[in-house]
């Protein structure tokens with residue numbers, strides 16, 4: 001069976017990567033709007049109704065408009081934007097956290113943000129298992145490649161070559177806080193410090209766990225072993241376990257597209273009693289396009305890793 005897929009926003013950073021991953025796959029028939037038509041509301045409405053599945057790779061307002069334009073059709077939607085991540089009627093597109101079955105049966109899917117993908121992969125299972133508390137104000141430090149900011153930030157970083165580091169989100173109301181809190185079932189939104197480095201793609205999400213949260217029953221090795229067991233059957237998420245974990249986590253400027261994610265738990269010695277939970281992913285891979293293709297595969301009853309770069 002061939003599934004008709006329309007990518008709304010196919011000329012953008014995420015849209016292009018999704019096209020790339022779908023190229024050559026016989027299970028899908030792509031509906032493509034010519035450049036002159038890609039922002040034409042009537043043509044988008046037509047394509048949205050004609051498709052079996054639409055993938056929205058648009059700014060939030062345009063994604064909301066697309067969801068409205070699709071009303072009255074049976075078209076299933078995967079929204080890569082942050083417009084519907086905690087909205088009623090939408091399923092959060094993180095199969096490893098909410099279950100593959102729910103993705104397979106959903107009509108409206110909202111894909112996770114790139115930073116929440118790392119944060120939730122680390123924290124949600126540990127809170128669920130009772131190894132970390134829900135009522136704690138977690139800290140999240142993160143770096144992203146500049147493609148995380150779409151075409152606008154790519155242009156800026158490629159023009160201002162002397163930027164070595166960019167801390168941002170300094171108003172402390174980042175749009176990812178709601179989904180981080182909701183899907184880890186936390187009492188408080190985390191304190192989130194995002195930043196950008198002069199690499200096109202790649203991301204590290206770093207959650208420090210201070211000493212008061214750790215005891216013998218939830219020491220760093222216990223956290224690691226819980227994550228290893230949760231993701232033991234995952235095709236995309238790998239837990240780097242002691243003693244095989246690297247002694248440093250690197251991002252490379254020339255990194256290739258990658259749809260997996262690596263997690264690691266680093267524990268201080270017994271005297272410090274602290275831990276650091278780290279996730280490394282590609283903001284454009286598991287953080288965006290790879291997750292969209294994984295969900296598309298699951299929705300269509302195909303192997304979840306088909307077309308992914310692992």
Ligand SMILES: NC(=O)C1=CN([C@@H]2O[C@H](COP(=O)(O)OP(=O)(O)OC[C@H]3O[C@@H](n4cnc5c(N)ncnc54)[C@H](OP(=O)(O)O)[C@@H]3O)[C@@H](O)[C@H]2O)C=CC1
Nearest residue numbers: 009011012013014057058062080081147148150151283288
């Ligand atoms: N980049 C990343 O790492 C991630 C991105 N996302 C999300 O994915 C979505 C797309 O992001 P990204 O690809 O980075 O952004 P880009 O800015 O690179 O691409 C957005 C695309 O949408 C097009 N567009 C804007 N308005 C409309 C409209 N009304 N109708 C049709 N097309 C329109 C733009 O065209 P034009 O340029 O001509 O205006 C552009 O081609 C965003 O919601 C983003 O938050 C999610 C996870 C990670």
Ligand SMILES: CC(=O)N[C@@H](CCC(=O)OP(=O)(O)O)C(=O)O
Nearest residue numbers: 080081082113114115144148149
């Ligand atoms: C570097 C950078 O600007 N990153 C984006 C997040 C990218 C992402 O996850 O996209 P969503 O907008 O779909 O959540 C930001 O902080 O807004």
